[in-house]
Amino acid sequence: MMHSTFSLKHFVLIALSLGVTLSSCKKDDEETATPSNGGGGGSTPAAPSTTPNFSDADASLWAVNTFTSQVTPIGTFDIQVGVGVGAFTTDGFATMVNVGAVTLNTTPLTAQSNNAYVSTPSQTEPTGIDFGSGSTAWSVAGGSGFAGFDRTITSFNFPTVSAISSAETVVRSNGYTLTTPSVAGADSVLFLVGGVTKTIAGNANSCTFTASELGGLGTGANLVQVAAYRTTNEVIGGKNIYFGKETVRTKSVTIQ
Template sequence: MKTYYTPGCALFLGVVLFFSACSSDEDIAPQSTTQSSPMPNAPGDANAVLAAVISYSDLPDAMPSVPGVVGLAIDVASGSFFNGAIGSDLVNVGEVKLNSKALQIPGGNAYINDPTDFSYSLAAGQTNTWQVAGGSGFDGFTHATVKKMPSQVKFSSSVGTSFSKGSDVTLTIEAVTSNTDNILWVISDGKTTVTKESKTASVTFSSSELSGLNATSTGLVQAASYNAEEKSFSGKKVYFINETVHTKIIEIN
Protein backbone atom coordinates (compact mmCIF):
# COMPACT_ATOMS: atom_id res chain seq x y z
CA MET A 1 0.00 0.00 0.00
CA LYS A 2 1.16 3.51 -0.76
CA THR A 3 0.19 6.74 0.89
CA TYR A 4 0.39 10.37 -0.04
CA TYR A 5 1.38 12.41 2.95
CA THR A 6 3.97 14.84 4.27
CA PRO A 7 7.33 13.32 5.31
CA GLY A 8 7.63 11.66 8.69
CA CYS A 9 4.12 10.22 8.87
CA ALA A 10 4.67 6.65 7.66
CA LEU A 11 4.66 5.27 11.21
CA PHE A 12 1.09 6.45 11.69
CA LEU A 13 -0.31 4.40 8.79
CA GLY A 14 -0.74 1.26 10.86
CA VAL A 15 -2.73 3.20 13.43
CA VAL A 16 -5.00 4.58 10.70
CA LEU A 17 -5.69 1.12 9.29
CA PHE A 18 -6.29 -0.30 12.77
CA PHE A 19 -8.99 2.24 13.56
CA SER A 20 -10.53 1.70 10.16
CA ALA A 21 -10.79 -2.06 10.70
CA CYS A 22 -12.18 -1.70 14.23
CA SER A 23 -14.77 1.00 13.56
CA SER A 24 -18.50 0.43 13.80
CA ASP A 25 -20.53 -0.95 10.89
CA GLU A 26 -21.62 2.57 10.08
CA ASP A 27 -18.00 3.72 9.80
CA ILE A 28 -16.96 0.69 7.75
CA ALA A 29 -19.32 1.53 4.90
CA PRO A 30 -17.23 4.40 3.51
CA GLN A 31 -14.13 2.23 3.47
CA SER A 32 -15.79 -0.45 1.35
CA THR A 33 -17.20 2.25 -0.91
CA THR A 34 -13.82 3.81 -1.60
CA GLN A 35 -12.36 0.55 -2.90
CA SER A 36 -14.47 0.66 -6.08
CA SER A 37 -12.65 1.77 -9.23
CA PRO A 38 -14.79 3.17 -12.05
CA MET A 39 -13.97 1.64 -15.42
CA PRO A 40 -14.69 2.95 -18.92
CA ASN A 41 -16.71 0.73 -21.24
CA ALA A 42 -14.56 -1.55 -23.38
CA PRO A 43 -15.37 -2.02 -27.08
CA GLY A 44 -18.05 -4.61 -27.75
CA ASP A 45 -15.65 -6.84 -29.70
CA ALA A 46 -13.03 -7.01 -26.92
CA ASN A 47 -12.22 -10.56 -25.82
CA ALA A 48 -10.32 -9.50 -22.70
CA VAL A 49 -9.83 -6.44 -20.50
CA LEU A 50 -6.75 -5.86 -18.33
CA ALA A 51 -6.73 -2.84 -16.00
CA ALA A 52 -4.02 -1.20 -13.90
CA VAL A 53 -5.33 1.45 -11.51
CA ILE A 54 -3.78 3.73 -8.92
CA SER A 55 -6.66 4.48 -6.56
CA TYR A 56 -6.33 7.55 -4.34
CA SER A 57 -8.83 7.95 -1.49
CA ASP A 58 -9.22 10.76 0.98
CA LEU A 59 -9.57 9.63 4.58
CA PRO A 60 -13.22 9.58 5.74
CA ASP A 61 -14.12 12.22 8.31
CA ALA A 62 -15.04 9.42 10.76
CA MET A 63 -11.46 8.13 10.75
CA PRO A 64 -9.20 9.45 13.52
CA SER A 65 -7.04 12.32 12.31
CA VAL A 66 -3.36 11.58 11.73
CA PRO A 67 -1.07 14.61 11.39
CA GLY A 68 0.12 15.00 7.81
CA VAL A 69 -1.77 12.04 6.36
CA VAL A 70 -4.34 13.23 3.83
CA GLY A 71 -5.24 9.97 2.12
CA LEU A 72 -4.31 6.51 0.94
CA ALA A 73 -3.23 5.21 -2.45
CA ILE A 74 -3.39 1.56 -3.50
CA ASP A 75 -2.57 -0.31 -6.68
CA VAL A 76 -5.52 -2.18 -8.15
CA ALA A 77 -5.17 -4.78 -10.91
CA SER A 78 -7.86 -6.80 -12.67
CA GLY A 79 -8.22 -9.08 -15.64
CA SER A 80 -11.28 -10.46 -17.44
CA PHE A 81 -11.04 -13.02 -20.25
CA PHE A 82 -14.22 -14.01 -22.07
CA ASN A 83 -15.14 -17.12 -24.03
CA GLY A 84 -16.53 -14.80 -26.71
CA ALA A 85 -17.14 -11.07 -26.87
CA ILE A 86 -17.11 -8.93 -23.75
CA GLY A 87 -19.93 -9.85 -21.38
CA SER A 88 -19.87 -13.56 -22.15
CA ASP A 89 -18.67 -16.16 -19.63
CA LEU A 90 -15.28 -15.62 -18.01
CA VAL A 91 -12.56 -18.22 -18.63
CA ASN A 92 -9.32 -19.24 -16.94
CA VAL A 93 -6.18 -18.43 -18.95
CA GLY A 94 -3.59 -19.65 -16.46
CA GLU A 95 -1.28 -17.34 -14.56
CA VAL A 96 -1.67 -13.60 -15.16
CA LYS A 97 0.95 -11.14 -13.93
CA LEU A 98 1.18 -7.36 -13.81
CA ASN A 99 4.73 -6.04 -13.51
CA SER A 100 5.92 -9.54 -12.52
CA LYS A 101 3.36 -9.92 -9.70
CA ALA A 102 0.68 -12.57 -10.05
CA LEU A 103 -3.02 -11.80 -9.85
CA GLN A 104 -5.39 -14.12 -8.03
CA ILE A 105 -8.71 -15.77 -8.92
CA PRO A 106 -10.96 -15.55 -5.84
CA GLY A 107 -13.84 -17.09 -7.80
CA GLY A 108 -15.67 -17.08 -11.09
CA ASN A 109 -12.48 -16.80 -13.19
CA ALA A 110 -12.16 -13.08 -12.46
CA TYR A 111 -8.53 -12.04 -11.92
CA ILE A 112 -7.72 -9.44 -9.24
CA ASN A 113 -4.65 -8.29 -7.35
CA ASP A 114 -3.62 -10.10 -4.20
CA PRO A 115 -5.88 -8.48 -1.54
CA THR A 116 -2.97 -8.44 0.91
CA ASP A 117 -0.60 -6.72 -1.53
CA PHE A 118 -1.51 -3.25 -2.78
CA SER A 119 1.79 -2.46 -4.51
CA TYR A 120 2.11 -3.61 -8.12
CA SER A 121 4.85 -1.13 -9.03
CA LEU A 122 2.38 1.30 -10.59
CA ALA A 123 3.56 4.88 -10.98
CA ALA A 124 2.42 7.90 -12.95
CA GLY A 125 4.20 8.25 -16.26
CA GLN A 126 5.37 4.65 -16.54
CA THR A 127 4.29 1.80 -18.79
CA ASN A 128 3.07 -1.53 -17.43
CA THR A 129 3.95 -5.07 -18.45
CA TRP A 130 1.34 -7.84 -18.52
CA GLN A 131 2.17 -11.54 -18.77
CA VAL A 132 -0.51 -14.13 -19.57
CA ALA A 133 0.31 -17.84 -19.51
CA GLY A 134 -2.52 -18.78 -21.87
CA GLY A 135 -5.43 -21.21 -21.88
CA SER A 136 -9.11 -21.56 -22.78
CA GLY A 137 -8.46 -20.41 -26.35
CA PHE A 138 -6.02 -17.63 -25.45
CA ASP A 139 -2.38 -17.95 -26.45
CA GLY A 140 0.19 -16.85 -23.91
CA PHE A 141 1.63 -13.36 -24.39
CA THR A 142 3.70 -10.61 -22.81
CA HIS A 143 2.78 -7.00 -23.52
CA ALA A 144 4.30 -3.74 -22.34
CA THR A 145 1.74 -0.98 -22.75
CA VAL A 146 2.64 1.78 -25.16
CA LYS A 147 0.61 4.33 -23.23
CA LYS A 148 1.80 5.45 -19.79
CA MET A 149 -0.05 5.68 -16.50
CA PRO A 150 -1.86 9.03 -16.21
CA SER A 151 -0.58 11.49 -13.64
CA GLN A 152 -2.50 11.69 -10.38
CA VAL A 153 -5.91 13.25 -10.80
CA LYS A 154 -7.09 15.30 -7.82
CA PHE A 155 -10.29 17.09 -6.93
CA SER A 156 -9.93 20.81 -6.30
CA SER A 157 -10.68 22.31 -2.90
CA SER A 158 -14.02 23.55 -4.25
CA VAL A 159 -15.39 19.99 -4.06
CA GLY A 160 -16.87 19.82 -0.58
CA THR A 161 -17.90 16.90 1.59
CA SER A 162 -21.65 17.33 1.18
CA PHE A 163 -24.19 18.50 -1.37
CA SER A 164 -27.91 18.53 -2.02
CA LYS A 165 -29.22 16.29 -4.80
CA GLY A 166 -31.96 18.88 -5.31
CA SER A 167 -29.45 21.29 -6.85
CA ASP A 168 -26.97 21.09 -9.70
CA VAL A 169 -23.55 19.80 -8.57
CA THR A 170 -20.28 20.85 -10.20
CA LEU A 171 -17.18 18.70 -9.76
CA THR A 172 -13.79 20.22 -10.51
CA ILE A 173 -10.28 18.78 -10.64
CA GLU A 174 -7.06 20.74 -10.28
CA ALA A 175 -6.04 19.97 -13.87
CA VAL A 176 -6.47 17.52 -16.72
CA THR A 177 -3.50 15.26 -16.12
CA SER A 178 -0.91 14.09 -18.62
CA ASN A 179 -1.31 10.76 -20.46
CA THR A 180 -5.11 11.03 -20.22
CA ASP A 181 -7.44 9.95 -23.03
CA ASN A 182 -10.60 10.81 -21.12
CA ILE A 183 -11.99 11.37 -17.64
CA LEU A 184 -14.82 9.38 -16.07
CA TRP A 185 -16.79 11.36 -13.45
CA VAL A 186 -18.89 9.55 -10.84
CA ILE A 187 -21.41 10.43 -8.14
CA SER A 188 -22.82 7.48 -6.18
CA ASP A 189 -24.91 6.80 -3.09
CA GLY A 190 -23.37 3.31 -2.86
CA LYS A 191 -26.15 1.66 -4.86
CA THR A 192 -27.12 4.08 -7.60
CA THR A 193 -24.38 5.63 -9.72
CA VAL A 194 -24.48 8.60 -12.08
CA THR A 195 -21.59 9.03 -14.52
CA LYS A 196 -20.29 11.38 -17.20
CA GLU A 197 -17.25 11.21 -19.48
CA SER A 198 -15.53 14.48 -20.31
CA LYS A 199 -11.87 15.40 -20.75
CA THR A 200 -12.35 18.73 -19.02
CA ALA A 201 -11.37 20.14 -15.62
CA SER A 202 -14.99 20.55 -14.57
CA VAL A 203 -18.38 18.92 -15.14
CA THR A 204 -21.87 19.68 -13.84
CA PHE A 205 -24.48 17.10 -12.88
CA SER A 206 -27.99 18.52 -13.04
CA SER A 207 -30.49 18.03 -10.24
CA SER A 208 -32.60 15.92 -12.60
CA GLU A 209 -29.63 13.62 -13.22
CA LEU A 210 -29.13 13.26 -9.47
CA SER A 211 -32.80 12.81 -8.58
CA GLY A 212 -32.48 9.00 -8.38
CA LEU A 213 -29.82 9.11 -5.67
CA ASN A 214 -30.67 8.39 -2.06
CA ALA A 215 -29.67 10.58 0.85
CA THR A 216 -26.64 9.08 2.59
CA SER A 217 -23.63 10.02 4.69
CA THR A 218 -21.47 7.48 2.84
CA GLY A 219 -21.79 8.52 -0.78
CA LEU A 220 -18.82 9.22 -2.98
CA VAL A 221 -17.57 11.30 -5.88
CA GLN A 222 -14.82 10.07 -8.17
CA ALA A 223 -12.73 11.41 -11.02
CA ALA A 224 -10.90 8.77 -13.06
CA SER A 225 -8.27 9.77 -15.63
CA TYR A 226 -7.60 6.90 -18.01
CA ASN A 227 -6.14 5.82 -21.27
CA ALA A 228 -6.66 2.64 -23.24
CA GLU A 229 -5.05 0.65 -26.02
CA GLU A 230 -6.04 -2.46 -27.92
CA LYS A 231 -3.84 -5.26 -29.23
CA SER A 232 -4.66 -8.60 -30.87
CA PHE A 233 -3.00 -11.87 -29.94
CA SER A 234 -3.80 -14.78 -32.28
CA GLY A 235 -7.15 -13.24 -33.13
CA LYS A 236 -8.09 -12.30 -29.55
CA LYS A 237 -8.61 -8.57 -28.96
CA VAL A 238 -7.24 -7.50 -25.59
CA TYR A 239 -8.07 -4.07 -24.19
CA PHE A 240 -5.51 -2.52 -21.78
CA ILE A 241 -6.54 0.26 -19.37
CA ASN A 242 -4.25 2.54 -17.33
CA GLU A 243 -6.04 4.72 -14.79
CA THR A 244 -5.65 6.97 -11.78
CA VAL A 245 -8.75 7.73 -9.73
CA HIS A 246 -9.45 10.10 -6.84
CA THR A 247 -12.28 9.26 -4.44
CA LYS A 248 -13.91 11.54 -1.86
CA ILE A 249 -16.50 10.38 0.65
CA ILE A 250 -19.42 12.79 0.63
CA GLU A 251 -22.80 13.30 2.29
CA ILE A 252 -25.79 13.49 -0.05
CA ASN A 253 -28.76 15.41 1.29
Protein backbone atom coordinates in the same frame (compact mmCIF):
# COMPACT_ATOMS: atom_id res chain seq x y z
CA MET B 1 1.56 7.53 3.91
CA MET B 2 -1.16 6.41 6.29
CA HIS B 3 -1.13 3.27 8.41
CA SER B 4 -1.33 0.06 6.39
CA THR B 5 -4.34 -1.33 8.28
CA PHE B 6 -6.61 1.36 6.85
CA SER B 7 -5.27 1.14 3.32
CA LEU B 8 -5.61 -2.64 3.18
CA LYS B 9 -9.21 -2.64 4.45
CA HIS B 10 -10.32 0.22 2.20
CA PHE B 11 -8.60 -0.81 -1.01
CA VAL B 12 -9.53 -4.48 -0.88
CA LEU B 13 -13.11 -3.22 -1.29
CA ILE B 14 -12.13 -0.92 -4.15
CA ALA B 15 -10.07 -3.56 -5.93
CA LEU B 16 -12.81 -6.17 -5.64
CA SER B 17 -15.42 -3.76 -6.97
CA LEU B 18 -13.15 -2.92 -9.90
CA GLY B 19 -12.72 -6.57 -10.77
CA VAL B 20 -16.24 -7.86 -10.25
CA THR B 21 -18.30 -5.08 -11.87
CA LEU B 22 -16.75 -4.19 -15.21
CA SER B 23 -18.84 -1.88 -17.37
CA SER B 24 -19.07 -2.01 -21.16
CA CYS B 25 -18.78 1.00 -23.47
CA LYS B 26 -17.43 2.18 -26.80
CA LYS B 27 -14.00 3.81 -26.82
CA ASP B 28 -14.06 7.58 -26.31
CA ASP B 29 -17.86 7.81 -26.20
CA GLU B 30 -19.48 10.36 -23.89
CA GLU B 31 -22.06 8.59 -21.76
CA THR B 32 -25.28 9.79 -20.25
CA ALA B 33 -25.56 9.41 -16.50
CA THR B 34 -25.75 5.81 -15.35
CA PRO B 35 -28.13 5.59 -12.38
CA SER B 36 -27.20 4.34 -8.95
CA ASN B 37 -28.69 1.40 -7.13
CA GLY B 38 -28.98 3.53 -4.03
CA GLY B 39 -26.17 3.52 -1.51
CA GLY B 40 -25.63 5.73 1.47
CA GLY B 41 -27.48 5.04 4.69
CA GLY B 42 -24.68 5.75 7.13
CA SER B 43 -21.74 3.60 6.05
CA THR B 44 -19.43 4.27 3.11
CA PRO B 45 -20.17 1.72 0.35
CA ALA B 46 -17.52 0.02 -1.74
CA ALA B 47 -16.51 2.04 -4.78
CA PRO B 48 -18.29 1.17 -8.04
CA SER B 49 -16.32 0.03 -11.05
CA THR B 50 -14.11 2.59 -12.78
CA THR B 51 -12.65 0.26 -15.43
CA PRO B 52 -14.60 0.10 -18.71
CA ASN B 53 -14.72 -2.84 -21.07
CA PHE B 54 -14.93 -1.82 -24.72
CA SER B 55 -17.61 -3.27 -26.98
CA ASP B 56 -15.09 -4.76 -29.43
CA ALA B 57 -12.82 -6.23 -26.74
CA ASP B 58 -12.24 -9.88 -25.99
CA ALA B 59 -10.21 -8.94 -22.92
CA SER B 60 -9.39 -5.86 -20.86
CA LEU B 61 -6.27 -5.60 -18.71
CA TRP B 62 -6.05 -2.58 -16.42
CA ALA B 63 -3.30 -1.13 -14.27
CA VAL B 64 -4.98 1.23 -11.81
CA ASN B 65 -3.26 3.84 -9.64
CA THR B 66 -5.68 4.83 -6.87
CA PHE B 67 -5.43 7.89 -4.63
CA THR B 68 -7.85 8.37 -1.74
CA SER B 69 -7.95 11.57 0.32
CA GLN B 70 -8.14 10.76 4.03
CA VAL B 71 -8.87 13.56 6.50
CA THR B 72 -7.11 13.26 9.88
CA PRO B 73 -6.71 15.60 12.86
CA ILE B 74 -3.28 16.61 11.55
CA GLY B 75 -4.30 17.22 7.94
CA THR B 76 -5.42 15.53 4.74
CA PHE B 77 -3.32 12.71 3.30
CA ASP B 78 -3.40 10.88 -0.03
CA ILE B 79 -3.32 7.09 0.27
CA GLN B 80 -1.88 5.58 -2.92
CA VAL B 81 -2.41 1.94 -3.90
CA GLY B 82 -1.69 0.17 -7.20
CA VAL B 83 -4.00 -2.61 -8.37
CA GLY B 84 -4.37 -4.81 -11.43
CA VAL B 85 -7.70 -5.85 -12.97
CA GLY B 86 -8.35 -8.24 -15.85
CA ALA B 87 -11.33 -9.75 -17.64
CA PHE B 88 -11.48 -12.23 -20.53
CA THR B 89 -14.66 -13.13 -22.39
CA THR B 90 -16.02 -15.11 -25.32
CA ASP B 91 -19.52 -13.57 -25.22
CA GLY B 92 -19.12 -9.81 -24.96
CA PHE B 93 -18.58 -9.81 -21.17
CA ALA B 94 -21.91 -11.44 -20.40
CA THR B 95 -19.64 -13.93 -18.65
CA MET B 96 -15.89 -14.15 -18.10
CA VAL B 97 -13.53 -17.08 -18.60
CA ASN B 98 -10.46 -18.38 -16.80
CA VAL B 99 -7.16 -18.06 -18.69
CA GLY B 100 -4.80 -19.47 -16.10
CA ALA B 101 -2.19 -17.45 -14.24
CA VAL B 102 -2.15 -13.67 -14.81
CA THR B 103 0.50 -11.31 -13.40
CA LEU B 104 1.11 -7.56 -13.57
CA ASN B 105 4.65 -6.35 -12.84
CA THR B 106 5.25 -9.88 -11.45
CA THR B 107 2.36 -9.54 -8.95
CA PRO B 108 -0.21 -12.35 -9.30
CA LEU B 109 -3.84 -11.46 -9.94
CA THR B 110 -6.40 -13.73 -8.29
CA ALA B 111 -9.33 -15.14 -10.27
CA GLN B 112 -12.61 -14.34 -8.52
CA SER B 113 -15.67 -16.59 -8.49
CA ASN B 114 -16.90 -14.97 -11.73
CA ASN B 115 -13.44 -15.33 -13.36
CA ALA B 116 -12.59 -11.63 -13.10
CA TYR B 117 -8.94 -11.18 -12.16
CA VAL B 118 -7.86 -8.71 -9.48
CA SER B 119 -4.85 -8.01 -7.30
CA THR B 120 -5.31 -6.84 -3.73
CA PRO B 121 -2.87 -5.24 -1.31
CA SER B 122 -1.43 -7.48 1.39
CA GLN B 123 -0.09 -6.99 4.88
CA THR B 124 3.44 -7.18 3.47
CA GLU B 125 2.68 -4.94 0.45
CA PRO B 126 -0.06 -2.56 1.69
CA THR B 127 0.43 -0.14 -1.22
CA GLY B 128 -0.12 -2.84 -3.82
CA ILE B 129 1.68 -2.90 -7.17
CA ASP B 130 4.49 -0.39 -7.72
CA PHE B 131 3.83 1.68 -10.86
CA GLY B 132 6.65 4.14 -10.19
CA SER B 133 8.34 3.44 -13.54
CA GLY B 134 5.14 4.02 -15.49
CA SER B 135 5.54 0.75 -17.40
CA THR B 136 3.18 -2.20 -17.02
CA ALA B 137 4.34 -5.75 -17.73
CA TRP B 138 1.55 -8.30 -18.23
CA SER B 139 1.94 -12.07 -18.36
CA VAL B 140 -1.01 -14.34 -19.22
CA ALA B 141 -0.64 -18.13 -19.17
CA GLY B 142 -3.54 -18.73 -21.57
CA GLY B 143 -6.62 -20.93 -21.64
CA SER B 144 -10.31 -21.01 -22.64
CA GLY B 145 -9.39 -20.16 -26.22
CA PHE B 146 -6.89 -17.41 -25.33
CA ALA B 147 -3.23 -17.80 -26.25
CA GLY B 148 -0.63 -17.10 -23.60
CA PHE B 149 1.36 -13.89 -23.99
CA ASP B 150 3.70 -11.38 -22.35
CA ARG B 151 3.34 -7.67 -23.08
CA THR B 152 5.02 -4.60 -21.58
CA ILE B 153 3.24 -1.30 -22.21
CA THR B 154 5.70 1.59 -22.38
CA SER B 155 4.20 3.72 -25.19
CA PHE B 156 2.27 5.93 -22.75
CA ASN B 157 2.22 6.69 -19.05
CA PHE B 158 -0.54 6.88 -16.47
CA PRO B 159 -2.79 9.95 -16.76
CA THR B 160 -2.36 12.54 -14.03
CA VAL B 161 -5.30 13.72 -11.93
CA SER B 162 -5.15 16.36 -9.21
CA ALA B 163 -6.94 15.90 -5.89
CA ILE B 164 -10.71 16.41 -6.04
CA SER B 165 -11.63 19.96 -5.05
CA SER B 166 -15.44 19.67 -4.94
CA ALA B 167 -17.56 20.13 -1.83
CA GLU B 168 -17.74 17.34 0.74
CA THR B 169 -21.55 17.58 0.89
CA VAL B 170 -23.73 16.56 -2.05
CA VAL B 171 -27.22 18.10 -1.88
CA ARG B 172 -29.17 15.99 -4.36
CA SER B 173 -31.85 18.61 -5.01
CA ASN B 174 -29.19 21.17 -6.00
CA GLY B 175 -27.24 18.94 -8.37
CA TYR B 176 -23.47 18.62 -7.97
CA THR B 177 -20.39 19.59 -9.96
CA LEU B 178 -17.50 17.18 -9.51
CA THR B 179 -14.20 18.96 -10.15
CA THR B 180 -10.47 18.39 -10.02
CA PRO B 181 -8.02 21.22 -10.84
CA SER B 182 -6.34 19.33 -13.67
CA VAL B 183 -6.32 16.16 -15.76
CA ALA B 184 -3.64 15.31 -18.32
CA GLY B 185 -2.68 12.41 -20.56
CA ALA B 186 -6.12 10.77 -20.74
CA ASP B 187 -8.25 9.36 -23.55
CA SER B 188 -11.37 9.79 -21.41
CA VAL B 189 -12.38 10.68 -17.87
CA LEU B 190 -15.00 8.86 -15.80
CA PHE B 191 -16.82 10.92 -13.14
CA LEU B 192 -18.73 9.15 -10.36
CA VAL B 193 -21.02 10.45 -7.63
CA GLY B 194 -22.02 7.45 -5.56
CA GLY B 195 -23.08 4.98 -8.21
CA VAL B 196 -24.02 7.60 -10.84
CA THR B 197 -21.43 7.83 -13.60
CA LYS B 198 -20.61 9.93 -16.66
CA THR B 199 -17.72 9.54 -19.11
CA ILE B 200 -16.30 12.49 -21.06
CA ALA B 201 -13.70 12.15 -23.82
CA GLY B 202 -10.37 13.93 -23.48
CA ASN B 203 -8.91 15.61 -20.42
CA ALA B 204 -12.11 16.96 -18.85
CA ASN B 205 -11.63 18.13 -15.27
CA SER B 206 -15.24 18.93 -14.35
CA CYS B 207 -18.65 17.29 -14.73
CA THR B 208 -22.08 18.43 -13.56
CA PHE B 209 -24.74 16.00 -12.31
CA THR B 210 -28.34 17.23 -12.26
CA ALA B 211 -30.80 16.81 -9.40
CA SER B 212 -32.72 14.22 -11.41
CA GLU B 213 -29.56 12.21 -12.08
CA LEU B 214 -28.74 12.13 -8.36
CA GLY B 215 -32.29 11.42 -7.22
CA GLY B 216 -31.73 7.68 -6.79
CA LEU B 217 -28.84 8.08 -4.34
CA GLY B 218 -29.45 7.26 -0.70
CA THR B 219 -28.48 9.74 2.00
CA GLY B 220 -25.42 9.37 4.19
CA ALA B 221 -21.76 8.58 3.59
CA ASN B 222 -20.67 7.90 0.03
CA LEU B 223 -17.82 8.47 -2.43
CA VAL B 224 -17.06 10.69 -5.41
CA GLN B 225 -14.39 9.69 -7.91
CA VAL B 226 -12.56 11.03 -10.95
CA ALA B 227 -10.97 8.28 -13.04
CA ALA B 228 -8.81 9.21 -16.05
CA TYR B 229 -7.69 6.45 -18.38
CA ARG B 230 -5.75 5.74 -21.55
CA THR B 231 -5.72 2.54 -23.58
CA THR B 232 -4.13 0.69 -26.45
CA ASN B 233 -5.24 -2.56 -28.04
CA GLU B 234 -3.64 -5.42 -29.95
CA VAL B 235 -4.91 -8.59 -31.59
CA ILE B 236 -3.13 -11.54 -29.98
CA GLY B 237 -3.99 -15.08 -31.04
CA GLY B 238 -7.08 -13.79 -32.83
CA LYS B 239 -8.37 -11.97 -29.71
CA ASN B 240 -8.68 -8.19 -29.36
CA ILE B 241 -6.88 -7.35 -26.11
CA TYR B 242 -7.15 -3.89 -24.53
CA PHE B 243 -4.42 -2.66 -22.18
CA GLY B 244 -5.29 0.33 -20.00
CA LYS B 245 -3.62 2.62 -17.50
CA GLU B 246 -5.93 4.49 -15.16
CA THR B 247 -5.53 7.01 -12.35
CA VAL B 248 -8.41 7.23 -9.87
CA ARG B 249 -8.98 9.98 -7.31
CA THR B 250 -11.48 9.23 -4.52
CA LYS B 251 -13.02 11.49 -1.89
CA SER B 252 -15.54 10.76 0.86
CA VAL B 253 -18.73 12.84 0.82
CA THR B 254 -22.06 13.06 2.60
CA ILE B 255 -25.21 12.76 0.49
CA GLN B 256 -28.18 14.88 1.60
